[in-house]
Amino acid sequence: MLVDRFNGAVRKLPVWGVYGIGALPLASVIWLAVQGNLGGDPVGTLERDLGLWALRLLILALCISPLRRFVGMNLIRFRRALGVLTFVYAALHLTVWVTLDLAFRWGEIFAALTKRPFIIVGMIAFVAMVPLVLTSNNWSVRRLGAAAWQRLHKVTYLAAGLGALHFVMLSKVWKPELIAYTAVMVVLLALRLVPKGRRRTALV
Amino acid sequence: MPFRPDNSLTRADVTPKQLWLNRRHLLLGAGAAFAAGPGFAQAVKSPFSTTEEPNTLEDIGSYNNYYEFGFGKEDPAAYASSLTTTPWSIEIGGLVDKPGTYDLADILSQVTLEERIYRFRCVEAWSMIVPWNGFELASLLNRVGVQAEAKYVAFETVVRPEEMPGQKTAALDWPYREGLRLDEAMHPLTILATGIYGEPMPNQNGAPIRLVVPWKYGFKSIKSIVKISLVADMPETTWNMQNAQEYGFYSNVNPAVDHPRWSQASERRIGAGLFGGRVDTLPFNGYADQVAQLYAGQDLKVDY
Numbered sequence: 419m420l421v422d423r424f425n426g427a428v429r430k431l432p433v434w435g436v437y438g439i440g441a442l443p444l445a446s447v448i449w450l451a452v453q454g455n456l457g458g459d460p461v462g463t464l465e466r467d468l469g470l471w472a473l474r475l476l477i478l479a480l481c482i483s484p485l486r487r488f489v490g491m492n493l494i495r496f497r498r499a500l501g502v503l504t505f506v507y508a509a510l511h512l513t514v515w516v517t518l519d520l521a522f523r524w525g526e527i528f529a530a531l532t533k534r535p536f537i538i539v540g541m542i543a544f545v546a547m548v549p550l551v552l553t554s555n556n557w558s559v560r561r562l563g564a565a566a567w568q569r570l571h572k573v574t575y576l577a578a579g580l581g582a583l584h585f586v587m588l589s590k591v592w593k594p595e596l597i598a599y600t601a602v603m604v605v606l607l608a609l610r611l612v613p614k615g616r617r618r619t620a621l622v
Numbered sequence: 623m624p625f626r627p628d629n630s631l632t633r634a635d636v637t638p639k640q641l642w643l644n645r646r647h648l649l650l651g652a653g654a655a656f657a658a659g660p661g662f663a664q665a666v667k668s669p670f671s672t673t674e675e676p677n678t679l680e681d682i683g684s685y686n687n688y689y690e691f692g693f694g695k696e697d698p699a700a701y702a703s704s705l706t707t708t709p710w711s712i713e714i715g716g717l718v719d720k721p722g723t724y725d726l727a728d729i730l731s732q733v734t735l736e737e738r739i740y741r742f743r744c745v746e747a748w749s750m751i752v753p754w755n756g757f758e759l760a761s762l763l764n765r766v767g768v769q770a771e772a773k774y775v776a777f778e779t780v781v782r783p784e785e786m787p788g789q790k791t792a793a794l795d796w797p798y799r800e801g802l803r804l805d806e807a808m809h810p811l812t813i814l815a816t817g818i819y820g821e822p823m824p825n826q827n828g829a830p831i832r833l834v835v836p837w838k839y840g841f842k843s844i845k846s847i848v849k850i851s852l853v854a855d856m857p858e859t860t861w862n863m864q865n866a867q868e869y870g871f872y873s874n875v876n877p878a879v880d881h882p883r884w885s886q887a888s889e890r891r892i893g894a895g896l897f898g899g900r901v902d903t904l905p906f907n908g909y910a911d912q913v914a915q916l917y918a919g920q921d922l923k924v925d926y
Contacts, residue, residue: 451896454895456896457684457685457695457696458677458680458681458684458685458695458750458892458893459685459695459748459890459892460895460896461890461896461898462748462890464896518896518897518899519890519900520900521899521900523888523900526885526887526888526900529885530884530885533880533885534883534884534885535883536883536884587883588883588884590746590864591689591693591793591794591864592793593693593793594791595693
């Protein structure tokens with residue numbers, strides 16, 4: 419069956435390859451920054467690009483389970499790398515915000531964290547990812563037990579929803595890009611609501 | 623021997639622009655020289671200009687909000703070349719003595735072009751310094767004769783979806799509309815700009831003619847104007863129609879009045895680089911001395 423051959427091939431790919439590919443956008447943006455080629459507003463561009471990559475990686479991570487469940491493609495091995503990369507990009511996005519955008523203006527930073535809903539939403543999304551990244555290792559799965567670990571990692575859905583909401587709330591108009599991200603996120607989260615009674619089936 | 627370029631020339635060797643343009647004038651004739659843009663080389667310097675260093679033309683022309691050409695900051699530079707800016711005329715009407723459709727060349731033939739180096743502050747909390755070339759809106763309004771009942775000036779941007787692809791979306795309610803109270807419109811700081819750095823206005827900056835009201839958030843400085851109307855009632859303005867809670871009619875730059883979603887207390891300077899940090903936003907974008915009196919008695923938290 420086609421999907422079995424796919425799964426067989428994929429088993430041979432190294433996980434570090436995902437980390438390598440996932441680091442490429444970061445390397446690219448650092449290169450552009452060093453060259454001074456981020457345009458007239460390098461801070462805004464950097465902040466936005468890091469945030470968008472976090473969202474994209476999270477979307478990719480959220481595709482893995484539905485692909486296995488509804489299509490039979492098994493990419494579970496790569497999910498942890500995608501999740502960890504999501505956290506790294508989100509952490510860099512937050513770091514740029516604090517150090518370059520608000521430039522350590524602590525009064526404004528704390529005002530933003532307490533008064534601006536879109537910032538609060540983003541911050542909750544980030545904080546929610548901390549226990550997830552800390553438990554993204556085999557030791558944690560063993561300590562917690564698979565069932566508890568899986569329950570904890572459902573917090574991913576909260577982080578994902580809030581991440582998309584953060585993006586919506588900071589936008590001024592519903593541009594096509596925003597509509598696309600929101601729609602994809604809604605679909606991926608909604609797929610989790612499909613009742614689990616059915617056996618896993620492959621299309622081919 | 624490999625070719626080595628001569629690097630001994632310095633800025634001091636550059637032919638002064640005035641001289642260079644005058645030579646072209648002699649070679650090509652008066653008409654051709656003005657084809658490059660009326661009178662930019664002769665733009666009069668103004669005491670209203672700031673002494674701060676202007677942004678580069680590259681920055682000014684590559685970082686724009688002009689949704690008619692797309693939603694990204696780089697989109698207007700990429701797509702605005704599709705806009706045809708000649709011929710161009712402005713329909714001036716409403717409560718004026720001499721309504722009519724005025725050809726742009728006709729309008730410009732009766733004004734003195736000045737260089738106005740202004741601070742420009744976007745509502746998104748970024749800012750630039752732009753060396754506009756333009757003339758006071760008041761001179762055009764006086765030419766057409768403002769009638770006593772007129773209280774506001776309304777402006778409209780051109781609508782050409784075939785040249786401005788963003789207008790095929792419903793992101794904003796086209797045409798882009800803006801308005802000023804009459805005293806704001808007649809204020810000497812308020813200009814209609816036709817160029818930057820002595821060059822004709824780049825399309826992405828609102829060619830061929832746009833408003834600049836430097837003490838207000840940038841979206842009030844409407845671009846590519848085709849209609850000016852003198853009216854008695856406060857006109858509709860696009861961003862106010864889009865979200866009245868966030869974008870008021872006045873939209874004066876005010877660090878004490880936050881946008882509902884973000885602070886207006888500080889701004890990022892375009893061109894300051896990765897480590898440029900932020901600067902404190904000034905009341906009325908630093909033009910308080912010239913304009914604060916227009917709002918005496920108004921609560922600027924209500925009239926935002």
